[in-house]
Amino acid sequence: METKPNIQAVARLANVSIATVSRVINGQGGVRKKTEDRILKAIDELGYIRNAAARTMKKKETKTVGVIVPDIKNPFFPIVMAGIEQKAREKGYFTILSSTNESQAMEENIVKNFIERGVDGVIITTANENSDHLKVLQVQGIPIVAVDRSIKQLEADTVLVDNEKGTYEAVSHLISEGHEKIAIICGPLETTPAYRRLKGYKRALNDHNIMADERYIIKGNFQESSGYKGTRDLFLLDERPTAIFSSNNLMSLGCIKAMQDLNWKLGNEVSFIGFDDIDIATLVNPKLTVVSRPMNLLGELAFQLLHERMSVKDDLPKREYILSPELKIRDSCRLI
Amino acid sequence: METKPNIQAVARLANVSIATVSRVINGQGGVRKKTEDRILKAIDELGYIRNAAARTMKKKETKTVGVIVPDIKNPFFPIVMAGIEQKAREKGYFTILSSTNESQAMEENIVKNFIERGVDGVIITTANENSDHLKVLQVQGIPIVAVDRSIKQLEADTVLVDNEKGTYEAVSHLISEGHEKIAIICGPLETTPAYRRLKGYKRALNDHNIMADERYIIKGNFQESSGYKGTRDLFLLDERPTAIFSSNNLMSLGCIKAMQDLNWKLGNEVSFIGFDDIDIATLVNPKLTVVSRPMNLLGELAFQLLHERMSVKDDLPKREYILSPELKIRDSCRLI
DNA sequence: TCCTAAAATGTAAACGTTTAGATTTTATTC
DNA sequence: GAATAAAATCTAAACGTTTACATTTTAGGA
Numbered sequence: 167m168e169t170k171p172n173i174q175a176v177a178r179l180a181n182v183s184i185a186t187v188s189r190v191i192n193g194q195g196g197v198r199k200k201t202e203d204r205i206l207k208a209i210d211e212l213g214y215i216r217n218a219a220a221r222t223m224k225k226k227e228t229k230t231v232g233v234i235v236p237d238i239k240n241p242f243f244p245i246v247m248a249g250i251e252q253k254a255r256e257k258g259y260f261t262i263l264s265s266t267n268e269s270q271a272m273e274e275n276i277v278k279n280f281i282e283r284g285v286d287g288v289i290i291t292t293a294n295e296n297s298d299h300l301k302v303l304q305v306q307g308i309p310i311v312a313v314d315r316s317i318k319q320l321e322a323d324t325v326l327v328d329n330e331k332g333t334y335e336a337v338s339h340l341i342s343e344g345h346e347k348i349a350i351i352c353g354p355l356e357t358t359p360a361y362r363r364l365k366g367y368k369r370a371l372n373d374h375n376i377m378a379d380e381r382y383i384i385k386g387n388f389q390e391s392s393g394y395k396g397t398r399d400l401f402l403l404d405e406r407p408t409a410i411f412s413s414n415n416l417m418s419l420g421c422i423k424a425m426q427d428l429n430w431k432l433g434n435e436v437s438f439i440g441f442d443d444i445d446i447a448t449l450v451n452p453k454l455t456v457v458s459r460p461m462n463l464l465g466e467l468a469f470q471l472l473h474e475r476m477s478v479k480d481d482l483p484k485r486e487y488i489l490s491p492e493l494k495i496r497d498s499c500r501l502i
Numbered sequence: 503m504e505t506k507p508n509i510q511a512v513a514r515l516a517n518v519s520i521a522t523v524s525r526v527i528n529g530q531g532g533v534r535k536k537t538e539d540r541i542l543k544a545i546d547e548l549g550y551i552r553n554a555a556a557r558t559m560k561k562k563e564t565k566t567v568g569v570i571v572p573d574i575k576n577p578f579f580p581i582v583m584a585g586i587e588q589k590a591r592e593k594g595y596f597t598i599l600s601s602t603n604e605s606q607a608m609e610e611n612i613v614k615n616f617i618e619r620g621v622d623g624v625i626i627t628t629a630n631e632n633s634d635h636l637k638v639l640q641v642q643g644i645p646i647v648a649v650d651r652s653i654k655q656l657e658a659d660t661v662l663v664d665n666e667k668g669t670y671e672a673v674s675h676l677i678s679e680g681h682e683k684i685a686i687i688c689g690p691l692e693t694t695p696a697y698r699r700l701k702g703y704k705r706a707l708n709d710h711n712i713m714a715d716e717r718y719i720i721k722g723n724f725q726e727s728s729g730y731k732g733t734r735d736l737f738l739l740d741e742r743p744t745a746i747f748s749s750n751n752l753m754s755l756g757c758i759k760a761m762q763d764l765n766w767k768l769g770n771e772v773s774f775i776g777f778d779d780i781d782i783a784t785l786v787n788p789k790l791t792v793v794s795r796p797m798n799l800l801g802e803l804a805f806q807l808l809h810e811r812m813s814v815k816d817d818l819p820k821r822e823y824i825l826s827p828e829l830k831i832r833d834s835c836r837l838i
Numbered sequence: 839t840c841c842t843a844a845a846a847t848g849t850a851a852a853c854g855t856t857t858a859g860a861t862t863t864t865a866t867t868c
Numbered sequence: 869g870a871a872t873a874a875a876a877t878c879t880a881a882a883c884g885t886t887t888a889c890a891t892t893t894t895a896g897g898a
Contacts, residue, residue, distance in 0.1 A: 170642065172854055183878045188856060198864095198876065213641055218618040219558035220854035223883040228555075239584055244574045251574075251601065260615055262598040265587065279596055282554040305549055306506065422785055446782045449758055508884055519848045524886060534846065534894095556884035559853040 171212040180208040191216055222284055230260050231472060232280035234273060234290040238265035240388075240416055242442060242461060243291070246313060249465025250289060257473055259286070270294040281306055287472045291315050295358060309475035313468045315358050316486075323471040324486045325464055329359050329441075332457040332491035333366030333411065336439040339455070340409045341374045343499050345437060349382035349407035351396040351417055360388070363413045363441060382407050386417050393420025401428050409437035409499060415444045422450055437499035441491075452497030459491040507548040516544040527552055558620055566596045567808060568616035570609060570626040574601035576724075576752055578778060578797060579627070582649060585801025586625060593809055595622070606630040617642055623808045627651050631694060645811035649804045651694050652822075659807040660822045661800055665695050665777075668793040668827035669702030669747065672775045675791070676745045677710045679835050681773060685718035685743035687732040687753055696724070699749045699777060718743050722753050729756025737764050745773035745835060751780045758786055773835035777827075788833030795827040 173191075177184040182201060189197050190205045197205075208214075222228050233250060235243040247263060254261050262285070266272040273293045277300065280288060287309045292300065297320040303310050310322040317324075333350075340348050350367045353360030364383070371378050381403060386392035393412055397420065400407055412418040418440030425432050432438055433452040440447070440456050447454040467487050475482060509527075513520045518537060525533050526541045533541075544550075558564050569586060571579040583599060590597050598621070602608040609629050613636065616624060623645045628636065633656040639646050646658040653660075669686075676684050686703045689696030700719070707714050717739060722728035729748055733756065736743055748754040754776030761768050768774055769788040776783070779794040803823050811818060 173856095174854075184855080185857075185879080186877060189877090192856085196876065201876080213638065215614065215617050215638075215642070217559075217620070217854050219555040219564075219620055220883085221856075222555035223553075223559065223854080223885090224856045226883080238580045238587075239577075241575075241577060241580075244577075244580050248575055248601070260598075260600070262596075264596070265584070278551060281551050284553070284555055302549065302551075306551070419781055419785075426785070426787075445755055445780075446785050449755075449762070449782050450785055451762075451787065510884075520885080521849080521887075522847055525847090528886085532846065537846080553884050556853090557886075559855090559884080560886045562853080 171214045172217065173214070175212055176205065176208045176214050179212065180205040226284070227286050228284045229258060230262060230283070230285050231287045231289060231469070231476075232276075232283075232285040233261055233263045234266060234276055234280075234288065234292070235263070236266050236268045236291055236293050237388075238263070240414075241444070242314075242415060245461040246291075246465040246468070249462040250469045251465075253466045253469040253473070257469075259469075259473070266293045268293045270299060274299045277303060281308065287311070287476045289313055289468050289472055290317075292317055295356070309472060311468045311472045311475075313464060321484050323475065323484060325468045325471065325489070326358075326487065327459045327464070327489050327491050329362035329491075330366035330369070332441065332459070332493070333363040333413075334370045335366075335493045336411055336441075336455075336457050337367050337370035338374070339493060339495065340411070340437060340439060340499055341370065341376065343409075343437065345409040345499070346376050347379070347382065347405065347407040348376075348409045348411065349384060349400050350411045351384045351386045351393055351413055351421065353386060353388040353413045353417070355385070360413055367411060381405075386413065388414050388416060390416045390420040390423075393417030394424045395420070397421045397424035397430075398428065401430050407436070409439075412438070412440040415440065415442035418442070418444060418454070418456075419446065422446065422454075433498050433500055439493075439499055443494060447494075447496070450498075452500070454498045455496045456494050457491045458494045460489055464489065507550045508553065509550070511548055512541065512544045512550050515548065516541045562620070563622050564620045565594060566598060566619070566621050567623045567625060567805070567812075568612075568619075568621040569597055569599045570602060570612055570616075570624065570628070571599070572602050572604045572627055572629050573724075574599070576750075577780070578650075578751060581797040582627075582801040582804075585798040585803075586805045587801075589802045589805040589809070593805075595805075595809070602629045604629045606635060610635045613639060617644065623647070623812045625649055625804050625808055626653075628653055631692070645808060647804045647808045647811075649800060657820050659811065659820060661804045661807065662694075662822065662824050663795045663800070663827050664824050665698035665827075666702035666705070668777065668795070668829070669699040669749075670706045671702075671829045672747055672777075672791075672793050673703050673706035674710070675829060675831065676747070676773060676775060676835055677706065677712065679745075679773065681745040681835070682712050683715070683718065683741065683743040684712075684745045684747065685720065685736050686747045687720045687722045687729055687749055687757065689722060689724040689749045689753070691721070696749055703747060717741075722749065724750050724752060726752045726756040726759075729753030730760045731756070733757045733760035733766075734764065737766050743772070745775075748774070748776040751776065751778035754778070754780060754790070754792075755782065758782065758790075769834050769836055775829075775835055779830060783830075783832070786834075788836070790834045791832045792830050793827045794830045796825055800825065 173184045173187050177187045264276045270293050289311045291314045295318050297317045312322045312324045352364050355361050384396035386396050412421050443456045443458040509520045509523050513523045600612045606629050625647045627650045631654050633653045648658045648660045688700050691697050720732035722732050748757050775791045777793045779792045783790040
């Protein structure tokens with residue numbers, strides 16, 4: 167098996183120096199048309215493909231951004247990712263994606279590996295908002311954009327959704343439909359989204375003079391199983407809530423499954439609103455009212471922020487987008 | 503801002519040569535404990551992280567595998583991906599993921615970029631099974647594993663599901679429940695999975711002496727919208743089918759939505775089986791009977807095959823796993 | 839203490855690019 | 869046709885590792 171052709175081989179075949187080949191490869195101009203054609207032909211003939219590692223060594227850039235998500239199986243992230251990828255492609259960047267399974271140790275590994283590989287920037291939904299393990303990026307001068315979860319004590323641009331507002335509106339809607347015994351199934355409260363959603367819930371109750379009831383505040387972990395379990399626990403209460411708010415898509419799934427298994431009649435005996443629009447929302451009967459957010463846009467904006475930071479060398483101020491979620495009213499929270 | 507520390511800087515600080523530092527970094531042994539400690543301390547002090555590009559240049563390997571999928575928004579792929587990643591991590595490999603949106607042009611770009619970056623292997627669900635655009639990988643000596651869709655005229659290991667069998671069993675089940683007017687909504691027939699599923703459908707009808715009816719064979723494209731449209735078209739037929747088989751998860755979603763909108767009563771007026779188990783399957787009423795396949799395992803096996811090929815230098819024979827799908831009988835195809 | 843083998847460490851050359859700066863070629867003007 | 873400016877091309881030095889091979893140090897025995 168002959169060895170892979172390098173720029174050297176191309177230069178030899180085209181009878182020019184490697185410098186000229188490099189100029190052609192990078193479209194820098196200043197090369198006679200005839201020479202260029204000769205080089206292009208040689209490239210084609212040899213099947214030459216430039217070696218990114220060597221290039222990176224000289225240029226100290228990879229045109230790559232690393233994306234870190236906590237759970238690739240949560241459909242939220244592939245959609246955000248699609249938004250990131252689309253914008254990245256437009257700007258000539260490639261993306262590399264890794265999932266941490268919400269493990270900080272894993273996240274540290276990935277970050278280290280990304281640095282080794284010389285990513286030009288990082289977009290992250292961190293597994294742990296205390297930023298110590300991300301400082302290393304800052305030290306290396308690699309720009310960071312936080313998506314969906316902010317990062318404490320770190321100068322990172324951020325793209326969030328107004329979680330509190332979304333939940334506030336959802337719970338207010340439930341109240342306006344006559345509910346007073348409203349439960350919430352929370353995510354891990356050390357994450358901002360989970361915490362903010364709980365806060366919105368409490369504020370809504372408060373603003374409408376309803377006492378928060380600790381029994382109705384269930385601690386979940388953003389996984390389907392905890393939605394299921396939470397719903398069952400609520401069902402077993404002496405005084406069941408008449409409405410449930412679920413803090414994310416996966417848990418909503420668990421909630422609905424539990425209701426079916428318990429024969430707890432959705433929209434009839436119990437109302438429901440979930441955070442994030444999901445496939446099943448319009449399929450179950452009654453259709454689910456949800457707090458919906460622009461997931462694709464979230465990704466697009468994240469890349470845009472990162473791109474600015476990667477291109478502009480001057481210090482930009484820290485920027486923060488907070489997108490408004492939208493309450494999509496369907497049929498799962500009728501007056502009971 | 504001081505420049506990033508390199509192996510040189512570490513060597514200087516630890517008062518050794520770069521060769522010794524390299525040996526420590528790579529855990530090759532043959533270094534006195536005391537020296538090693540000194541080096542480790544220096545590494546820590548400087549925050550040194552090794553430069554993968556330089557390493558790749560020498561070693562000509564990146565410990566990276568590239569994964570190419572046609573549609574990252576289809577939940578099938580993130581799950582396969584999770585399987586790949588898990589096994590890859592175990593073996594010290596990293597994965598980079600890109601999505602083609604079923605575009606061959608995009609796929610070519612990605613492949614080229616992967617080669618530039620020196621991936622050690624590629625796992626792909628190709629957008630076009632005619633392999634011309636993948637030959638370049640073979641030329642470069644980069645091993646390829648095909649997942650879910652095989653690649654024609656290319657020596658690539660393959661991990662498939664027995665699509666024909668899965669569909670055959672599903673349709674046979676429908677027949678055994680008394681159905682004769684059974685429709686199928688196909689995927690793009692130039693892909694093997696779509697084609698095989700159609701084949702299984704036809705064979706099942708044939709084996710049970712039922713004439714295939716062209717009106718009941720709908721051409722879809724694996725997207726939700728085509729499931730929706732196909733179902734509506736079937737509904738508008740003078741002689742409606744009594745059962746529908748949907749060739750993938752996304753189209754199943756569309757089918758169920760259409761049925762609801764048309765008020766075409768699932769399990770009552772029309773039976774249904776879909777390929778691939780999905781979130782909604784156990785949520786709609788009646789619960790969906792589905793053909794289920796081990797998605798995570800698919801990914802695990804794919805990486806395993808790739809890993810063998812990356813490690814073993816000798817020529818291995820072409821290998822092919824064909825996993826059996828399983829018919830999960832629930833309630834959506836009662837006798838009508 | 840000296841000798842020797844083994845262990846530890848060092849030297850220097852490559853890997854394939856990019857890019858200043860030097861050199862050659864071409865085009866323009868008189 | 870010579871002088872000059874501009875354009876095209878070339879030379880050579882980096883970039884940060886790994887590693888074969890050379891050299892030095894250490895330890896153990898006589």
